[in-house]
Amino acid sequence: MRVVVTGASGNVGAGVLRALAGQAPDAEVVGVCRRPPASGRKYERVRWHAVDLASPSAAARLGPALHGADVVIHLALAVQPVRDEDYLYRANVVGTQVLLSAMEAAGIRHLVYASSLGIYAPGAREPVTESWPDSGQPTSVYSRHKVMAERILDRFEQEHPQTVVARFRPTVVVQREAAWLIHSLYLGPLVPRAALELLRRGALRILPLPRGLALQFVHADDVGDAVIRMMQRRSRGSFNIAADVLDTRALAAVVGARAIGVDPGLMRAVITALSACRVIALTPGWYDVATNSPVMDTTKARRELGWAPSRTSAASALELLEGMAEGAAGTSAAMGWRSEERRMTPQTIRRIHDGSLLLWTTLAVARALGVGPATVPQAAAVAVNLASGTPMALDRVLERRRDPVAILAPLAVVAALTTTVRGGWASVAATTCLGVLAAAERRRARRIGQT
Structure with missing residues (x-):
């Protein structure tokens, strides 16, 4: 069997490749991505x-990649910028159409497609x-x-009933080596690893979360297992792929904290402001996907695929958090390996501060x-000063x-x-005091650097 995996160097791709190695060791695997990895077992x-x-x-370059493929x-999936x-x-909508056309030209009659929890409408209880x-x-x-891509697939299935199409709809897919990717997508360079280390240690006793x-x-790896089961069974239709549900209390308990409920609208306003100032990478749209999407029932995948997650949501989240606190990255460009998107150095953050x-x-002074x-x-x-000063x-x-x-x-x-x-000269005095302390911190850093 020859299996073509697009996006094979990404987060989900890592799990699929490991599952192929374990469950289909004789398959010939062809990987398609923008920047093929140079290392990694x-x-x-x-x-x-x-x-x-x-x-x-893309259409011309896909031809050789798809030649002779069975599935x-x-x-x-492009998520940046x-x-x-x-x-x-x-990349995500037109690219899907281009791939389907190339599959038709190559005579390939089997597709497993990565959809998402994000296609579901809000409002479910x-x-x-x-x-x-x-x-x-x-x-x-x-x-x-993602919704547009699903509609393209609907038309494709109607026009090509002989082609087997399966769609899996995963929730947030995590693993240790996805730490760089998820940090850059949701947090950004101004959110320090030190904050994540405090979370991991359980040093933050309360955790504000949307009610x-x-x-x-x-x-x-659980997603990879589900994908291979779909492929080997030649399954049709859609499948929800997720582990158990964590409410605010359970989410806070992952890091040993107590959840403090915050009005979702207020938190969205704060995130919108921080995102607009580029303090965090999370956009309001991503926040809405995380907070408004329903939780998923995975009965169909368990019944028809014989699938069940091997890790709980809490265990997977903790593995990700540990990776983020330690600055983990994968061995592909998509997963942070020698990424062109360099992280801010401490010197850069200090200069911004x-x-x-x-x-x-x-x-x-001007106001006074x-x-x-x-x-x-x-x-x-x-806002910029507080954001850049927080890591230090x-x-x-x-x-x-x-x-x-x-x-x-x-x-x-x-x-x-x-x-x-309030303004006035008291404000000038207070900010001047901050400047004196910042100068003292710079002198300390220079002394440490010279020893």
């Missing part, structure tokens, strides 16, 4: 073809089966494109002199420092925030 038996499904040349497992909707449409409306989340580019939140996770603090102080309120610029400077603050907590900077900095920040609301 699971990639060694794969014959790679470099194809960007968003490219005008196509279509996992390819999250704000380039045109590219994402070409109970876990939904595969028959729940699949109109998706209109605020999410990802969801809209009513319920999430399912599923490990990449110091520059925003200088701007904060300057605007405080009566030049103008400068409310919006000052608020932006404060968390590092001081993890190091259990008791020097003057570690002790005085939190008090100075509170004083600066309080006085900034």
Whole structure:
């Protein structure tokens, strides 16, 4: 058997390749992705073809990759850059149509397609089966494109009834080596690993979460197992793939914390503001997919495929968290290996912190002199300063420092925030104090670097 796996270098692809190696060891595996991996044991038996499904040349380049194939497992999914909707449409919607046309030309009569929880409409009170409306989340580019791809598949199945088509709809797929990918998609470079380390250690006793939140996770290896079962059984139709449900209490318990319910609308407003300022990578659309999508009933997959997850949602989430705290990455470009999207270095973050603090102080002086309120610029400077200063603050907590900077900095920040609301020379004094502490921290860092 010759199996073509698009998106084989990605998160789900890693689980599928491991499952193929274990359950179909004699299969010839052809991998299709933009940047074929150069290392990694699971990639060694794969014959790679470099194809960007968003490219005008995709159709021509797919021909050799699909030649002689018995089945196509279509996992390819572009999620970055999250704000380039045109590219994402070409990669995920047009790319799916191009692949189906290439399959037809190659005479391939078997497809397993990676759909998503994100296609389901909100509003369910109970876990939904595969028959729940699949109109998706209109605020999410990802969801809209997944729905469009499903409609393309509907037409394809009607026009090609002889082709076996299976669709699996997974929830959030996680594993240790997906840490870089998920961190970059949901958190971004300004959210420090130190914060995740505090979560992993159980040092944060309370965890704010949207009220009513319920999430399912599923490990990449369990997804891979489901995919191979669909392939070997030549299953048709759609299958929900997920582990158990975690409510807010259970989610907080994963890190030994107590959940504090927050109004979902308020949290969305905060996330929208932080996303607009590029403090976090999470967009409002992704937030809506996470919070508004229903939980899934997996009875059909268990009954027809004999499938069941080997890991609980809590175990999978904890594995991911540990990987994120340790900066884990996979051995493909899609999973962070020598990524072109470099993380911010501590020096870069420090420069952003110091520059925003200088701007904060300057605007405080202007406001005290009566030049103008400068409310919006000052608020932006404060937000950037707090976001860039948080990694350093968390590092001081993890190091259990008791020097003057570690002790005085939190008090100075509170004083600066309080006085900034009122304005006046007290605000200038407080931000100047922060500047003195920042200078002391720079001197300390230089001393450590010289020893």
